[in-house]
Amino acid sequence: MATQTKFDTQDKHRFLLNMGPQHPATHGVLRVVLEMDGEYTMGIDPILGYGHRMQEKMGESKVWPGFYPNTGRMDYVGAMPFNHGYVALIERMAGVTVPERAEYIRVITSELNRISSHLLGIGAYVLDLGAFTPILYAFDDREDILDALEDITGSRLTYCYYRAGGVSKDIDDTFIRRTRAFIENFRTRIPMYNDLVTNNIIFIKRTKDVGIITADMARRYGATGPVLRGSGIAYDIRKSEPYSVYSQFDFDIPTGENGDSLDRYNVRIHEMEQSLRIIEQALDKLPDGPVYEKPKKVKLQPGDCSFSVETARGALTYYLVGDGSETPYKLKIRVPSFSNLSLLREMCEGMLIADLVSAMGSLDLVIPEIDR
Amino acid sequence: MEQIIKFIQTYSLLRMLLAFCCLIGIIFANAIVMGYLERKIAARIQRRWGPMEVGLQGWLQMILDGVKILSKQLIVPKDANRFLFRLAPLLCFTPVAMVFVALPISRSLYGINLNIGLIYIIAMGSINVFSILIAGWSSNNKYSLFGAMRSVAQNIAYEVPILLSLLAVVLTTSTFDLQEIVKAQSGPIWFVLYPNLFVAFVIYLIAGCAETNRAPFDLPEAESELTAGYHTEYSGFAFGLFAIAEYGNLFIMASIATIMFLGGWNGPFGFLSGPVMGAIWFLSKVFILMLTMMWVRWTYPRVRFDQLMNLAWKYLIPFSLVNLLITALVVKII
């Protein structure tokens, strides 16, 4: 996989630096070829594909339920919304109705998963900046979520929980009790994170005005999620085209002002608080009833359909073309991290390598999701 | 017994040899103890157990790790400068051993007493930066070179505030002799309790952190940017020497702070400062300082390079200059 960009080799002071695929700051198998002038990065060329697993092709070679487990394995940090997008797409295409209780459960589990993903994202980001301790505190809190979700979904990370027509298992009192306890506990933990990280002068100095993404730039590259909201655009699929039962909850979309790394970090912190609010409301309103109505044999009728959900990293869209059989004719997945990564070059040109690490970390990339 | 002591006293070469062996032993022991404490403290701060398996509370872990490191091969990368690559770890380790000679651990426990002890220690301490530069350059690795370049700039910038803050003490005592400086603090008041010297103490601690490449100033080895910085290519015992020298430097940094500001081997109010108790006082102060540095390390993110320079040139140096001026005035008036 050679780099595509032609670097200026005439200038004697410039040299190429390979960052990745096994570099501590790229969190996975992203390779970035940098053209350096001293410690300044003059050219950036991200090279993808080290983790390519042909997820889309796999979707096209099996009957549609066979793709369930794959959805959880693209973004392994926030797998629930990936589950959600796929089952909701099938439901829309085949006109399957979902019991209301199942929708509420989907919202609760998705939001829990969003918090755990943001916790990991923030922890890993601060780790990139050189502080070891916050990521372990984040893991400590995340553990509560994983335990609760493990109890109902059976897995800790790569969930395969949603089904077209509901969810595979009902939640019980233990889960509700655990979630409520977590909400209470986590509300007291957020000030701790603020003391340790957010207000820390070194952290602020490392992130403020680093990696600025203007609103225009974010729009041009199709960035979504906290990256877009950090630039001040309050776009969130949960609000703009509410799916599931999101329209029934009262929550805000936190936005940043400058579009720098600090704003993106802050958006994540506030989003966790909003997710807590959503979960609380959903637990209060949780209706009774069945959670899974198994649909009759679903054939994917000719035609296409798409469905978007908001994952922890931004907008995820599944697009499916059916041909009347049970196997999708074409499955296309639009993942948020891919568009967010494409900002890297414009954002980071002429930066110090230390800032590059900081800016790249603030995008909260999950590489297997980009490579699929 | 008496005969042995006499024998040793007569043959100075033998005495030097003995002292040398003791020194190396102390440096290694220091690295083992500090390595263990560092891991344990980091673990407790992060609410983990840390090493637990080998020995009670895992206290043998570092010794086993040392044995493991000894048994590993030193891989010299292709196209590296083989001579310099091998020289660098030795060059890193030797000055540490040489500085230990001049540290007055108690009233009568020291290698040699120089009347310019302070200057000697500072001069030896500066050799460290050479070894990092050589290590980074000879490895033929771009990340190592980055680490080396950062380290040079950082050490030069931070030497200034260190010297300026120590000069404040020298002005007060008008001697470079470390024993004399400690003796000047044998009263109830250590130098750290003078307001102007307290400022010098804080400046010295911050600059000392940077000089020994400890977090939050560990830019030469910033692992999330430069993988491991200047020692990326090192393995086996060469790597071990770097680690030992790092803890040795930390010990030196903390003991200078103890000698200059915290009363050296003096107990509080000159209480129990005999040769043996003095050594215990001295070591406990040094260890408290080192533990504080570890606590700092496991709390903060790393600063960026230009911020590091800003901190030195915009904050530490002006403050220490003003402080030096005030100290000079105070000394003149009193």
Add this chain to the structure above:
Amino acid sequence: MSGYFSEIYTGGKSLLIGLGVTFRAFIKPVVTVQYPREKIDVSPNIRGHIELIKCNDIEAKHDCRVCGMCAKNCPCNCIVVEGEKQEGVKGKVLTVFTVDFTKCSLCGLCVETCSRSALRFSNEYELAGFTREEFHFDLIKRLEEK
């Protein structure tokens, strides 16, 4: 100039607060456990590899009727089910039921499609081996061993 000093003040304060947070964590109890020596109870709902449910009132000790739905629905093709006709027994008798755990993605489709509810997830998570073949589980044998 006042900005210069106020920055020192706020910065220094934030650093001290940070130290306070880690100090409080330092004196709090440890949260990790020393795994193989101590173990946390896992939830009974975790998904290990699949296994046949034991039912004592049938001679075969399980309820599988060799319909093959689980093997057909498995997206990873890791289930092999074979049966044969035997005299005196209605339907088929299970002779081979293996699952290749190296391929299984723990989706749960086999458990859900089984009309006889003969399958479930086991609770075993301490599985390690040196060869792939160690993970080709023979479920009938495992059932007998129980």
